[in-house]
Amino acid sequence: MLAPPHALNAAYLTHFSAEQSCLNIEHFSLAYAGKTALRELTLSVPRHRVTAFIGPSGCGKSTLLRAINRLHDLNESATHSGRIAFEGEDIYADDMHVSELRRRIGMVFQTPNPFPMSIYENVAFGLRLQKRMSKRKRDDIIEWALTSAALWDEVKDRLHKSAWQLSGGQQQRLVIARTLAVQPDILLLDEPASALDPISTLKIEELIRNLKSQLTLILVTHNMQQAARVSDYTAFLHDGKLIEYGPTDQVFTNPHLQRTEDYITGRMI
Amino acid sequence: MSRLWPWLCAASVALSLLMLAALLTLLLTRGLGHFWPATLESVTLDSGEIIAGEAVRETPLPHRDGEEQLYFTGNRDLDGNRWRWVAIDHIAERGAPRTLVRLERSPWGDFIGYLSAFESASERLEGDAAWHALTAALAHPTRERPSATLVLQSAAGEMLRQPLNEIYRAHRPNAMSWWEKTRYWSQGVWQFLSEGPRAANTGGGVWPAIFGTVLMVMVMSVIVMPFGVLAAIYLNEIAHQGRLTRLVRIGVRNLAGVPSIVYGVFGLGVFVYGIGSSLDAWFFSDSLPSPTFGTGGLLWASLTLALLTLPVVIVATEEGLARIPDAQREGAVALGATRLEMLTRVVLPMAAPAMLTAVILAVARAAGEVAPLMLVGVAKLAPQMPVDDEFPYLHVERKFMHLGYHLFDTAFHGEDMQTAIPLVYATALLLVVIVLVLNLTAIFLRHHLRHQRGQSC
Numbered sequence: 109m110l111a112p113p114h115a116l117n118a119a120y121l122t123h124f125s126a127e128q129s130c131l132n133i134e135h136f137s138l139a140y141a142g143k144t145a146l147r148e149l150t151l152s153v154p155r156h157r158v159t160a161f162i163g164p165s166g167c168g169k170s171t172l173l174r175a176i177n178r179l180h181d182l183n184e185s186a187t188h189s190g191r192i193a194f195e196g197e198d199i200y201a202d203d204m205h206v207s208e209l210r211r212r213i214g215m216v217f218q219t220p221n222p223f224p225m226s227i228y229e230n231v232a233f234g235l236r237l238q239k240r241m242s243k244r245k246r247d248d249i250i251e252w253a254l255t256s257a258a259l260w261d262e263v264k265d266r267l268h269k270s271a272w273q274l275s276g277g278q279q280q281r282l283v284i285a286r287t288l289a290v291q292p293d294i295l296l297l298d299e300p301a302s303a304l305d306p307i308s309t310l311k312i313e314e315l316i317r318n319l320k321s322q323l324t325l326i327l328v329t330h331n332m333q334q335a336a337r338v339s340d341y342t343a344f345l346h347d348g349k350l351i352e353y354g355p356t357d358q359v360f361t362n363p364h365l366q367r368t369e370d371y372i373t374g375r376m377i
Numbered sequence: 378m379s380r381l382w383p384w385l386c387a388a389s390v391a392l393s394l395l396m397l398a399a400l401l402t403l404l405l406t407r408g409l410g411h412f413w414p415a416t417l418e419s420v421t422l423d424s425g426e427i428i429a430g431e432a433v434r435e436t437p438l439p440h441r442d443g444e445e446q447l448y449f450t451g452n453r454d455l456d457g458n459r460w461r462w463v464a465i466d467h468i469a470e471r472g473a474p475r476t477l478v479r480l481e482r483s484p485w486g487d488f489i490g491y492l493s494a495f496e497s498a499s500e501r502l503e504g505d506a507a508w509h510a511l512t513a514a515l516a517h518p519t520r521e522r523p524s525a526t527l528v529l530q531s532a533a534g535e536m537l538r539q540p541l542n543e544i545y546r547a548h549r550p551n552a553m554s555w556w557e558k559t560r561y562w563s564q565g566v567w568q569f570l571s572e573g574p575r576a577a578n579t580g581g582g583v584w585p586a587i588f589g590t591v592l593m594v595m596v597m598s599v600i601v602m603p604f605g606v607l608a609a610i611y612l613n614e615i616a617h618q619g620r621l622t623r624l625v626r627i628g629v630r631n632l633a634g635v636p637s638i639v640y641g642v643f644g645l646g647v648f649v650y651g652i653g654s655s656l657d658a659w660f661f662s663d664s665l666p667s668p669t670f671g672t673g674g675l676l677w678a679s680l681t682l683a684l685l686t687l688p689v690v691i692v693a694t695e696e697g698l699a700r701i702p703d704a705q706r707e708g709a710v711a712l713g714a715t716r717l718e719m720l721t722r723v724v725l726p727m728a729a730p731a732m733l734t735a736v737i738l739a740v741a742r743a744a745g746e747v748a749p750l751m752l753v754g755v756a757k758l759a760p761q762m763p764v765d766d767e768f769p770y771l772h773v774e775r776k777f778m779h780l781g782y783h784l785f786d787t788a789f790h791g792e793d794m795q796t797a798i799p800l801v802y803a804t805a806l807l808l809v810v811i812v813l814v815l816n817l818t819a820i821f822l823r824h825h826l827r828h829q830r831g832q833s834c
Contacts, residue, residue, distance in 0.1 A: 217711075287712065
């Protein structure tokens with residue numbers, strides 16, 4: 109059965125007004141090499157909140173996250189329809205400056221991917237792509253970004269050592285710092301802690317909670333507890349469709365739909 | 378069988394290593410041994426004839442029992458031969474007089490015999506005094522030597538007057554200490570490395586060939602690297618990964634297997650006769666009919682070898698690019714990098730070790746190629762070096778010398794096979810050493826690059 113065309117009105121799909129949200133996804137569909145991954149998704153993301161996308165493997169939550177950053181541009185076989193508006197502007201519009209968009213919508217991936225450079229150069233990478241700035245200003249931003257990512261104290265004495273020598277958790281926080289340095293409005297996190305040990309995971313979660321005062325965060329996770337711990341809103345996706353979307357407390361304790369409850373309690377999949 | 382196969386594999390490895398060790402030992406002993414001042418013998422035969430020379434090797438006599446000994450006797454100006462086979466049972470007496478002298482000279486090749494006198498404008502010295510005067514004179518550079526004449530006596534007693542300016546080196550090996558021999562040996566090695574060839578490549582050094590080989594390989598690398606890297610980037614990063622790209626990739630890989638002489642023919646037809654002749658007609662018509670670019674030269678040889686090594690470079694670089702995780706590319710792009718910025722700031726630096734591997738493979742392949750070069754610009758004896766102090770300093774249209782071809786020429790085109798053999802070994806050793814040095818440089822650079830980034834592999 110197809111989803112109702114104006115699911116917005118359904119009680120189990122929370123909608124935010126244009127002032128509250130910074131990202132509006134409208135009837136967005138996406139297919140890879142003819143295989144549909146996202147179907148007619150409509151969803152708005154609130155400003156300065158943590159929104160979690162949950163759902164079983166292959167439900168399209170990572171695909172949706174990558175679509176927000178236009179990373180599918182790198183894949184020629186991906187086609188899409190519908191609209192994703194960032195601060196009111198269609199990100200897939202022809203006149204959209206893609207690299208500027210990606211700077212404003214930062215992304216952190218599942219496996220830490222620091223560049224094979226020094227810690228300093230990793231954080232400076234995004235800054236060097238922009239207009240020239242004095243070394244002092246750059247140093248200040250790098251210190252601020254590393255501090256925001258709760259990494260400064262651990263690396264301040266070895267900024268010029270290779271980033272690949274850091275532990276996995278430190279690398280992931282470095283990647284977050286690298287993204288923060290270009291001062292994005294939205295931070296997309298694609299299962300940022302799934303490759304990390306429990307202690308590092310806790311640090312990342314704490315970081316996510318602290319960062320929402322600065323920017324909007326969208327988190328994709330497999331880990332129900334993690335979604336419950338850090339997010340304000342939760343969207344449950346299944347088979348490329350948005351099933352339920354609402355405040356995290358409500359989705360986890362009192363979901364509207366049986367399917368959501370089944371997934372959260374581990375009865376489905 | 379299941380117990381046996383690890384041993385079989387180990388045996389294969391051991392055999393390969395053994396053969397490699399044997400090859401290197403052969404080259405080292407024969408190549409470097411050539412410069413060691415060998416003992417000179419004075420041999421009296423049953424017939425009463427006396428000869429002097431260096432004992433080279435013994436072989437069984439062809440028609441009867443017994444052994445015969447090959448002596449290098451030199452003195453081609455006296456009896457027309459440099460070599461003498463002597464049946465060992467015809468030898469009445471063998472000795473090694475301390476006063477036996479060996480002179481390296483041109484045009485007649487080595488002299489072995491005795492120094493009777495040293496005659497200069499002012500005086501005539503004999504005996505040890507003559508020897509000291511000779512060594513003192515030879516210590517000066519050739520141009521500053523006084524004009525003098527040596528009076529020489531062969532072992533058989535024939536007298537010979539030899540102008541001093543035709544002599545390069547002189548030694549009395551039987552009177553030399555081990556230390557003096559070592560010094561003489563290292564001087565010999567140095568002259569081999571630093572001087573030009575003499576006597577139709579049967580003597581002297583190989584410096585122009587070393588220089589030509591290294592310069593040609595460098596020019597080739599400069600040409601092939603940008604091409605190969607750009608092609609690899611296109612194939613791996615830009616092209617749509619469809620059937621056509623796969624086909625192109627297979628084609629490139631197969632190009633690496635085309636026999637090198639085919640590239641030589643292509644270079645001759647396209648570069649030399651095609652492009653070269655056109656260049657001559659347009660820009661160098663003054664000097665026609667003598668060709669400038671319309672004949673083999675350094676540029677055409679480098680281009681031909683660049684073409685030959687292009688597949689190797691493309692394949693090695695592409696493998697390096699394919700090994701870079703997509704996460705790195707996405708990480709750069711997600712920070713706002715354009716595709717070009719992603720390539721130049723993340724992908725290419727990460728692929729640098731692979732590119733160095735590509736250089737190593739290309740250099741190893743190119744430095745050893747001889748066949749295509751014979752068609753496109755290598756010379757037995759190049760009259761001018763491809764680099765000199767005349768504008769524009771690098772003369773890419775000139776013919777050049779190459780160690781591989783030099784080796785071939787020395788081995789087969791010399792008039793005297795026996796003299797050529799040690800030179801061939803020495804040249805082969807040098808070729809191996811040069812390829813090794815070029816490769817080690819690249820390997821060191823690659824290691825340094827990886828170490829710098831904290832990469833483990």
